[in-house]
Amino acid sequence: MKKIFKALTCVVISAFLCCASLGCSNKGEYDDTLRVGTLAKFTNANRSEYDFDVISGTLSQLAPVALNGDGSFSPLLTDWTTSENGLVWTFTVRDNMSWHDGVAVTAEDVLFTFNYTDAVEGANWLKDAVGTDLSVTPKRFLSAEVSVDKRSVSITLASPMPRLLNGLTALRVMPKHVYANGAGYKLAAEVTDAQSRIGCGPYAFDSFDKNAATVKFTHYEAYPDYSSSVKKVIIKTYSEDTIYLAMATGEIDIIYNYSGGVPAAYAQYLSRNQSLKVTSLPSTALPAVLGFNTDGAANTSDAKELVKNVKFREAVRWALDYDNIKSLFGTNYATSPNSGIVPVGSVGYATTQALSRDVAKPEGLLREMGATRNVGDEYYSLGGKTVEFNVIYRTNKAVNARIIEVITSNLKDVGIKVTSTPYAVLGDYQTALWSRDYDSILFGATAYGMSGGQGLGTTYFDGNNSTQGISQIKTSEFSTIISALSSAKNSDEYAAAASACQAYYASYAPAIALYYDGSLQVYSRALEGFHVDASFGLLNVQTFKTLTKTK
């Protein structure tokens, strides 16, 4: 036994030393390789795998256009022109674009992608979409025609769509020669993994190593206008426990977290590292919003009439301590919100009143509503009942419970009682949301969600949105604004309608943005030449055209 143990000890120590020396020798410098750390877990590497699809959209698969960080658009696969009446859009494939298998990209690929997503994914570009409940969403395009030289596709709209480009930023153009099946279409399961990886971006798929938890891309030589020194990109999966340590030790050059950044606590720690740079990107997402059920038709609680009352919602808005909330929950870049809810940088943003705390205002508003509070009473009463309402929230983010605590405390100061209902299971939360039987909801709005519908967060606030529609606005004034947004013929008309929308949010108070915040990004100082994309952040196709890595 003793001999076995000694032998085993020797073997273990020798193996450890061998491995450690190998590991140290493995840490070579790869100046032409960008090492990206991610929390995404790749189970496979094909287009139908969500995480792979997202990451390949940053460097391998192209959308027609990209949304820049400042709200403007850039050509990606196509340039575009618009007719004066806004009804005809022409998309022209940029010069020398080719698929990674060498086939030239044509406008037929773009048209094919519209038709494919209509037929297979239930989109409504050129065909009405029929839901499982038989509801019909009308098609957005009347017709589409490819030019004789196959370089352009002209799209005719039934009515102007100033936000058309926004909808195209997430559309990955597909190679027709791969996905066409005669006159029909090949489903994802009918194409090979290798075929599904064919894109037309600056980098082509190289390999997927499940054991190494890496996906590797190499520069596609035929890609035009490319000046980056980065020839290889290795995306490696880390756990949340290790990714920031790997960043600190220089094992990775940048952290990629789709639609999110590095949490403030980690970013602060990493900012002390001289070889790393921390930057804040403007974000059109809202980290925390208190949305009220302004319609209340299906609300069975006693607070139904209370939260329907604009004065009450205004009272809540005045009672919250935004400075304290942003300092407690935001990063150093967090700012106080506006009454118009929509954050700076959003398409159509208009200035509205900045929110601040004024505890005298709620008192006046509550008394106007008829609420009373005797000396010694903790809360106001209205009609013999305590002035109180309930907030539902999900527990998937620990911070939500803490935000509820602050809201409860702030409102208690002005005599309003808050109760809360946590939801651990997404399904239960969704059931509560879709039943519309709630007073208010604490939620976070993603940049994508804020730009959905007619933009400006209408997805979250419009009572006609069956999936979200948290604030359930069903007023005729808001319907008029939604119509104006959807029928705007150009960006000026859209901006005017957007301004009216935010003014309406400010006066109607369907929800309260609790703070605005940027998205913190951490990367090596050896990297230069980033371009900011509103959807993908720092890592995007335009960045990969110009990114350089120095020693």
Next chain:
Amino acid sequence: MRRAVNLKNIIFCVISLFAVIVLNFFLPRLMPGDAVVNLVGLEGEYVSAELYDYYYVSLGLDKPIFTQFIKYLGDVFTGRLGYSYGYERTVGSLIGERISATLQIALPAVIISSLLALYLGINAGYKQGGLLDKTITGASLFVNAIPSFLLAIILILVFAYNLGWLPYGSLNSPDAEVGWFWDRLWHLVLPITTLVLLSFPSKYFMARNCTVAAIDDKYVIYAKARGLSNAKIKYRHVLVNVCQPFIVMVGTSFGKILSGSVIIETVFSVQGMGTLMTGAIYSQDYPVLQGCLFVTAVMAIIANLITDVVCVALDARQRLGEANNG
């Protein structure tokens, strides 16, 4: 006589296996909520009536329960283990793809922790109250109180972050073609060490306490009186008596080590059965959970059977008893 006991154990293992199969079959059907939603692993609200009917028929829920059970048995014995609608693959193929990663961590961890615990346990117990006993017992108590994820992070902080000797996770480096074996070993050091440390204390205490109990036995006193060396007493006499309960414990702890790999694989970004289970829990993919539970149970049962065989092989009294009765 011993053969009869073994046969009894084998019958018990078969019954256990059958119980696991029955439980696995009925669990999603008895759980609150809808069987279709539970088996498909999707949120009920996302399933349209049309899709619901499709799944209802595909899953065979329109058939009598006995027919469903026969079909399930067929799935189990063909290794299909059901179908994951989340991954759009059979559960058997998913587990088959990942089990090797889990075993690469779990098996060495079981072997190393057992040998280490047995050696140190016997030596510490033989000289109860000595320096080795105090040091290892104290350290074991300390390690035993540390949660698995914290222990993994501490090891990562020391060996990967501060010293830079070992990698943060995964099973190999990208492009690790030359020196593949050593690269794999290099990546396995931290996850295996974590599991070894986690499973060591209980085994160590078993070996130590059995030794402490044995040193007052007559055969040890007699061996000492005969002037046998301490090494011979420990490794020829005490070891044989400590071995049996120890090996039984190692067998039963195998399932615990497999379940411990859920945390270890998550922290070290290893795509094994543990991360498959974690993902299945988050996405409510019950067929995958059922499959993992079944495979874990089968491995635990097999480990127990092996334990039983090894015990007989090591125990001279049982072998002799068997021969006498035969």
